[in-house]
Amino acid sequence: MQKPRNRTIRFPERGALVYRVIRFAAWAVIAAAAAMTALTGCGVTSAPDAPPSARMAYTGPHGALSVVLTPLGAQRVGVQTAAATAAGRGQAVVPYSALLYQPDGTSVVYTVTGPLTYTLATVSVVSMQGSQVYLTGLTPGTVVVTVGGEELLGVQDGVGVET
Secondary structure (H helix, E strand, C coil): CCCCCCCCCCCCCHHHHHHHHHHHHHHHHHHHHHHHHHHHCCCCCCCCCCCCCEEEEEECCCCEEEEEECHHHHHHHCCEEEECEEEECCEEEEEHHHCEECCCCCEEEEEEEECCEEEEEEEEEEEEECCEEEEECCCCCCEEEEECHHHHHHHHHCCCCCC
16 A cells, blocks of 8 residues: 655745735625615606696785695695784784794794695794794784794795706
8 A cells, every 4th residue: 555645735825815815805895886886876766757846836815926835745844833822012922933034134934825835924023932932924823834944945945946
């Protein structure tokens, strides 16, 4: 019986092995990045002919320019309202969250003038006490927007509207 020969297993030089591992890792990272970039554009988008969630229209008691939301638009904005209460001396009280300011500093609130229809009303602030604002220019009992007014103002100012 013959004695088995010593077989020498040759490993690549340490530098060559490290080079192969690094090269493989680099290609794996490049492939993963390419796959993620390709998949980023995938997803559900709204149809190009879908009606907008909001539009501007002349409505209300005096034909004022108003924001009219679709039911889906109102749900997305999360509009909440409250009625202004009487405070005496021709003043009305509304929650502070209803008060908005125009870029020129004018105080305004959105009033509900119809189903899903909101009209901007200019008011004058008399005083603020806690979370309540005392103002003139608004009839007590008028329903005002307390949540979502900023989004309505954005629609009215043309923010996010495609031209």
